[in-house]
Amino acid sequence: MPSLSAKNQDFFNEPACERNRSKDFKVRKKGCSQPPMPGAAAGGCAFDGAKVALQPITNVAHLIHAPLACEGNSWDNRGTASSSHMLWRTSFTTDVTEFDVVMGHSERKLFKAIREINEAYAPAAVFVYATCVTALIGDDIDAVCRRAAEKFGLPVVPVNAPGFAGSKNLGNKLAGEALLDHVIGTVEPDDARSSDINILGEFNLSGEFWQVRPLLDKLGVRVRACIPGDSRYLDIATAHRARAAMMVCSTALINLARKMQERWDIPFFEGSFYGITDTSEALRQIAGLLVKQGAGPDLISRTEALIVEEEARAWRRLEVYRPRLQGKRVLLNTGGVKSWSVAHALMEIGLEIAGTSIKKSTDNDKERLKQMLTNDSMSGATTPRELYSALSDHKADIMLSGGRTQFIALKAKMPWLDINQERQHSYAGYHGVVELARQIDLSIHNPIWAQVREPAPWEMAPARGEEMSEEEALL
Amino acid sequence: MPQSAEKVLDHAPLFREPEYRKMLAEKKRNFERPYPDRTVTDQREFTKTWHYREINLAREALVVNPAKACQPLGAVFAAAGFERTMSFVHGSQGCVAYYRSHLSRHFKEPSSAVSSSMTEDAAVFGGLKNMVDGLANTYKLYEPKMIAVSTTCMAEVIGDDLHGFIENAKDEGAVPHDFDVPFAHTPAFVGSHVDGYDSMVKGVLENFWKGEQRTVNPGSINIIPGFDGFCVGNNRELKRLLNLMGVSYTFIQDASDQFDTPSDGEFRMYDGGTKIEDVRAALNAEATVSLQQYNTRRTLEYCKAAGQSTVSFHYPLGVKATDEFLVKVSEISGREIPEAIRLERGRLVDAMADSQSWLHGKKYAIYGDPDFVYAVARFIMETGGEPTHCLATNGTPAWEAEMKKLLASSPLGNDAQVWASKDLWAMRSLLFTEPVDLLIGNSYGKYLERDTGTPLIRLMFPIFDRHHHHRFPLMGYQGGLRVLTTILDKIFDRLDRETMQVGVTDYSYDLTR
Numbered sequence: 001m002p003s004l005s006a007k008n009q010d011f012f013n014e015p016a017c018e019r020n021r022s023k024d025f026k027v028r029k030k031g032c033s034q035p036p037m038p039g040a041a042a043g044g045c046a047f048d049g050a051k052v053a054l055q056p057i058t059n060v061a062h063l064i065h066a067p068l069a070c071e072g073n074s075w076d077n078r079g080t081a082s083s084s085h086m087l088w089r090t091s092f093t094t095d096v097t098e099f100d101v102v103m104g105h106s107e108r109k110l111f112k113a114i115r116e117i118n119e120a121y122a123p124a125a126v127f128v129y130a131t132c133v134t135a136l137i138g139d140d141i142d143a144v145c146r147r148a149a150e151k152f153g154l155p156v157v158p159v160n161a162p163g164f165a166g167s168k169n170l171g172n173k174l175a176g177e178a179l180l181d182h183v184i185g186t187v188e189p190d191d192a193r194s195s196d197i198n199i200l201g202e203f204n205l206s207g208e209f210w211q212v213r214p215l216l217d218k219l220g221v222r223v224r225a226c227i228p229g230d231s232r233y234l235d236i237a238t239a240h241r242a243r244a245a246m247m248v249c250s251t252a253l254i255n256l257a258r259k260m261q262e263r264w265d266i267p268f269f270e271g272s273f274y275g276i277t278d279t280s281e282a283l284r285q286i287a288g289l290l291v292k293q294g295a296g297p298d299l300i301s302r303t304e305a306l307i308v309e310e311e312a313r314a315w316r317r318l319e320v321y322r323p324r325l326q327g328k329r330v331l332l333n334t335g336g337v338k339s340w341s342v343a344h345a346l347m348e349i350g351l352e353i354a355g356t357s358i359k360k361s362t363d364n365d366k367e368r369l370k371q372m373l374t375n376d377s378m379s380g381a382t383t384p385r386e387l388y389s390a391l392s393d394h395k396a397d398i399m400l401s402g403g404r405t406q407f408i409a410l411k412a413k414m415p416w417l418d419i420n421q422e423r424q425h426s427y428a429g430y431h432g433v434v435e436l437a438r439q440i441d442l443s444i445h446n447p448i449w450a451q452v453r454e455p456a457p458w459e460m461a462p463a464r465g466e467e468m469s470e471e472e473a474l475l
Numbered sequence: 476m477p478q479s480a481e482k483v484l485d486h487a488p489l490f491r492e493p494e495y496r497k498m499l500a501e502k503k504r505n506f507e508r509p510y511p512d513r514t515v516t517d518q519r520e521f522t523k524t525w526h527y528r529e530i531n532l533a534r535e536a537l538v539v540n541p542a543k544a545c546q547p548l549g550a551v552f553a554a555a556g557f558e559r560t561m562s563f564v565h566g567s568q569g570c571v572a573y574y575r576s577h578l579s580r581h582f583k584e585p586s587s588a589v590s591s592s593m594t595e596d597a598a599v600f601g602g603l604k605n606m607v608d609g610l611a612n613t614y615k616l617y618e619p620k621m622i623a624v625s626t627t628c629m630a631e632v633i634g635d636d637l638h639g640f641i642e643n644a645k646d647e648g649a650v651p652h653d654f655d656v657p658f659a660h661t662p663a664f665v666g667s668h669v670d671g672y673d674s675m676v677k678g679v680l681e682n683f684w685k686g687e688q689r690t691v692n693p694g695s696i697n698i699i700p701g702f703d704g705f706c707v708g709n710n711r712e713l714k715r716l717l718n719l720m721g722v723s724y725t726f727i728q729d730a731s732d733q734f735d736t737p738s739d740g741e742f743r744m745y746d747g748g749t750k751i752e753d754v755r756a757a758l759n760a761e762a763t764v765s766l767q768q769y770n771t772r773r774t775l776e777y778c779k780a781a782g783q784s785t786v787s788f789h790y791p792l793g794v795k796a797t798d799e800f801l802v803k804v805s806e807i808s809g810r811e812i813p814e815a816i817r818l819e820r821g822r823l824v825d826a827m828a829d830s831q832s833w834l835h836g837k838k839y840a841i842y843g844d845p846d847f848v849y850a851v852a853r854f855i856m857e858t859g860g861e862p863t864h865c866l867a868t869n870g871t872p873a874w875e876a877e878m879k880k881l882l883a884s885s886p887l888g889n890d891a892q893v894w895a896s897k898d899l900w901a902m903r904s905l906l907f908t909e910p911v912d913l914l915i916g917n918s919y920g921k922y923l924e925r926d927t928g929t930p931l932i933r934l935m936f937p938i939f940d941r942h943h944h945h946r947f948p949l950m951g952y953q954g955g956l957r958v959l960t961t962i963l964d965k966i967f968d969r970l971d972r973e974t975m976q977v978g979v980t981d982y983s984y985d986l987t988r
Contacts, residue, residue: 038609039612039613066628069663091541096664116536120530133629136598136633163568207489207490210498313481317481407584425486
């Protein structure tokens with residue numbers, strides 16, 4: 001794994017990005033995040049990214065300082081699991097109106113809204129999100145948050161990631177900055193241990209991370225903070241006392257990992273819990289790092305023992321699916337870490353990768369892919385039409401993607417499985433790969449595809465049957 | 476370990492395993508510094524009181540759990556109802572991702588819309604360049620017949636002039652001069668999605684009607700459906716009725732095919748929608764009929780100014796509302812209402828009579844868009860039900876007044892309260908302090924169902940957590956039948972659940988209801 005010699009780089013100067021190495025000052029100045037192309041149907045904005053990255057902090061009130069739009073269209077649309085609080089799912093917004101904009105009332109409204117939240121909900125903290133409108137009219141949310149924090153004796157955290165600042169991914173990173181500036185290191189834990197780790201860039205979708213946690217529990221490794229999945233304000237405030245960190249989605253929060261290493265000397269590695277080999281590798285790395293940081297050396301042998309046991313079980317279980325999935329081709333249309341980690345997991349169980357998107361992937365992500373895939377199967381941003389033609393040409397047997405492209409697959413008569421935030425199953429860890437195999441198997445072999453692919457009986461001209469190729473007839 | 480490769484459990488049952496309960500409880504104890512259970516219980520109980528209700532309803536600066544979306548979402552939905560039309564939202568690009576997800580999740584269909592992807596530079600120097608490049612790219616990439624431009628807050632705050640920008644873009648060759656690029660200013664800090672719908676439809680009409688000469692085509696009718704999450708079922712049902720009557724009509728804005736494409740191996744980025752030449756010809760209609768008045772106020776004014784007679788309804792749902800709609804259409808078109816429709820009406824009335832004992836006196840809370848709330852409250856009263864809380868986050872004082880008038884028209888509306896511009900957190904207090912039997916709204920109501928135990932009936936956009944409801948009509952007599960059945964199913968399912976405990980409550984677990 002290439003190490004990230006990223007120290008002393010400023011936030012926009014991400015070494016993993018070609019643009020930042022450009023000689024042209026103007027290109028360099030644009031920073032790492034890809035500017036979106038006008039007229040294309042691309043993903044979300046910086047606000048979206050910031051909210052996605054922070055909202056899983058469950059005992060915090062997330063207050064969107066915006067006209068109703070930003071929140072009215074988007075509240076409660078993520079499936080990350082929380083072990084107790086539901087406050088994060090409650091939608092709070094200042095609903096800034098034309099009157100507020102014209103009269104300049106919105107700062108006062110924000111202050112009042114924080115007070116109303118504090119009185120009714122007594123949250124662990126309030127996170128205040130700037131958006132396009134409130135940033136454009138120049139609301140000083142930092143000042144309002146500072147004042148409110150003093151007045152109510154409550155952490156009030158400004159998140160400065162208005163939509164126009166850039167892409168969703170940039171927003172993820174700005175969210176990390178907000179945690180660094182205002183949260184991490186503000187509380188000293190009285191229970192720090194030498195086997196405490198942080199997990200960064202893990203969202204606990206469908207409780208995915210909880211299914212890995214028992215492995216760590218078994219090893220006596222304690223998760224000080226999983227950022228952001230199912231975290232509490234206090235986890236994050238004390239995260240600076242962990243001894244090591246694992247970076248799961250580096251695209252989202254790499255700046256956080258790097259700066260925590262700089263400030264508090266917390267070494268980190270990039271890993272994935274998708275697939276058997278990657279899961280084992282992640283556990284090894286965690287154990288290795290912790291031992292280097294002073295944990296008992298027996299951790300390594302205990303980890304190896306656990307790996308042997310779990311791997312054997314998972315491989316045995318996968319045997320059931322192997323003959324059913326052998327040689328099936330998967331089109332992977334997702335982003336960031338998943339474009340290589342899921343690809344790797346799939347190849348491990350005998351599936352072929354017909355293609356994988358590299359949108360939102362860092363150079364490291366791409367490098368990993370290049371090492372894995374021999375064919376020319378990486379693609380950048382895909383328009384619905386391109387995606388559709390790849391699918392309808394039978395270049396794959398199934399597509400794994402997110403909700404917005406789901407229905408394109410279906411129109412192309414192609415089985416589909418959600419690999420993004422709306423997924424209903426957990427694919428992490430040793431059992432997760434079995435579940436992934438099971439779900440792919442179920443999806444590919446569902447009888448509806450035969451139905452979908454067959455024309456209505458009256459459309460079947462007699463000659464048509466003869467013309468059909470063997471492969472077509474099987475479909 | 477409860478989860479293992481040997482037997483993989485789904486997340487719903489998995490986390491109920493004892494090991495997980497323990498793990499999660501420990502997490503709470505160690506990291507939350509939680510309040511004592513007693514305090515939490517006390518607070519929960521407090522939020523159910525009248526005292527808290529007063530505090531809650533007095534909120535000024537904070538909106539909690541809104542039941543409205545923003546103007547551009549309405550504009551994107553509106554644009555989807557025209558032939559080969561791509562929505563182009565001028566602003567930063569996150570917004571468009573929301574609209575696409577929102578519509579996709581509700582209709583279970585792909586939803587196309589693009590953005591001019593404005594960034595900080597555009598915020599400072601204006602979004603002209605984004606408009607020019609964006610239109611050129613959209614034209615090239617997606618081969619639309621029309622590009623419908625709306626704005627987000629951002630473009631509105633910096634004051635971009637759409638008309639001028641589009642002209643400029645045409646001059647620069649982004650799209651041909653005669654290419655149709657209707658537009659609407661849709662700032663999200665004003666109004667809600669229903670206003671955005673209105674502006675966009677008006678924008679399209681203006682694009683085709685401005686400066687054109689009108690030759691009246693007697694008896695012909697334009698129908699504007701309004702923002703409707705049930706457009707797939709509703710528009711088709713209305714067309715069926717109009718065809719039965721033999722009326723000459725044009726749907727202006729019809730997204731029923733766009734959001735219901737078949738799986739036949741063809742990807743339709745665009746499907747159905749009102750044909751461009753039909754929009755042009757619609758100027759000549761004798762009358763324009765809107766199915767949702769609060770959705771179409773400005774469009775109707777424009778139609779009136781163009782010389783048409785106009786009439787509007789509040790989402791024709793139920794017996795009386797459908798009657799009024801059909802009678803009006805018959806009057807304008809000069810076509811009789813045929814026997815087949817009379818029989819349909821009789822069947823709905825028959826069904827309501829069959830079930831009246833189960834519905835009479837039931838109390839309801841209703842929330843959603845203004846016309847929808849009006850329609851449902853009216854139908855509920857037809858069934859003998861009592862609308863108790865009628866709430867619209869995007870309701871106006873005018874709507875409030877009209878609702879009160881409707882409710883005053885029947886003793887069943889005596890106890891009803893109307894809540895304009897309140898949110899779902901306010902509704903929570905209302906349900907605790909003045910409980911009802913049934914709640915009617917959208918998927919977001921499931922938290923109210925959980926907290927207050929009020930059974931939720933999903934009849935309003937968006938419905939994310941149930942499938943295919945939008946494929947069935949709510950309007951017309953057939954739609955009335957479906958709404959009726961849905962309400963009854965909810966009542967019977969609940970009754971069965973409450974009476975199925977063997978030896979305890981099963982004395983009422985009856986086969987015949």
